[in-house]
Amino acid sequence: MGVKIGLTGGIGSGKSTVAGFWQEAGAALIDTDAIARQLSGPDGAAMAAIAAEFGSTMLTPDGALNRSAMRELAFSDATAKQRLEAILHPMIGARARCQAEAAQAAGMQWIVFDVPLLVESGHWRERVDRVLVLDCSEQTQMARVSARPGWTSSSAASVLAAQASRAQRRACADAVIYNDGLDLAALREHVLTLCAQWRRCK
Ligand SMILES: CC(C)(COP(=O)(O)OP(=O)(O)OC[C@H]1O[C@@H](n2cnc3c(N)ncnc32)[C@H](O)[C@@H]1O)[C@@H](O)C(=O)NCCC(=O)NCCS
């Protein structure tokens, strides 16, 4: 049985970057944001339900989810966010389970689940053996996210406001990496050191 690690953190905390370092160390990665994007892409398995729930204004011409329009709606209207999550979260959970089973069948010893909402969802904690939280100041999150094309400081702030607090996340952690003021090489060293420690006490 592989060891299952839940990797979480607020928006822009560095989850994808750290997930890449775990892969470099030989872990299988299950990326729930990537699964959500597949489900809501053109011909995505969630698109019929999303179109029925939200109407054609939330679709792009090729039938995918209009992500910037949905981001604006979901992070300004908690009910809309819940309606979207009610469609996507069960499908994300099922696909993540399938991918984990395939990784285990292939003999992977470490499976990393990158789950932004691990703390918020209530279902994920029991599905993983250890939780690694990436923590950083909200100021750093805001700077990283506002720099993305199509994002503003106001859209970044609305996502932060919809997520768990840093203290709530840290309270669920088996390990915390403080990803602020570290360069990428130092962050990588932290991850590889933790990986070696967890291998020793597997
Ligand atoms: C609202 C959507 C369309 C915005 O798409 P966009 O391309 O702008 O952002 P992207 O998907 O890359 O997500 C970026 C980050 O936003 C945050 N985020 C995404 N969904 C949520 C949510 N429901 N609640 C709080 N934060 C969220 C996470 O930190 C995530 O890493 C998209 O995030 C979405 O479909 N969300 C619902 C699915 C979900 O809950 N995904 C999280 C995986 S568990």
Ligand SMILES: Nc1ncnc2c1ncn2[C@@H]1O[C@H](COP(=O)(O)OP(=O)(O)OP(=O)(O)O)[C@@H](O)[C@H]1O
């Ligand atoms: N220690 C670091 N040094 C320099 N840049 C960093 C560091 N950590 C993260 N970054 C950069 O910050 C940005 C956000 O990181 P990343 O995409 O890994 O975060 P995330 O938590 O996966 O974001 P999201 O919640 O949107 O999925 C990226 O451009 C990444 O290269």
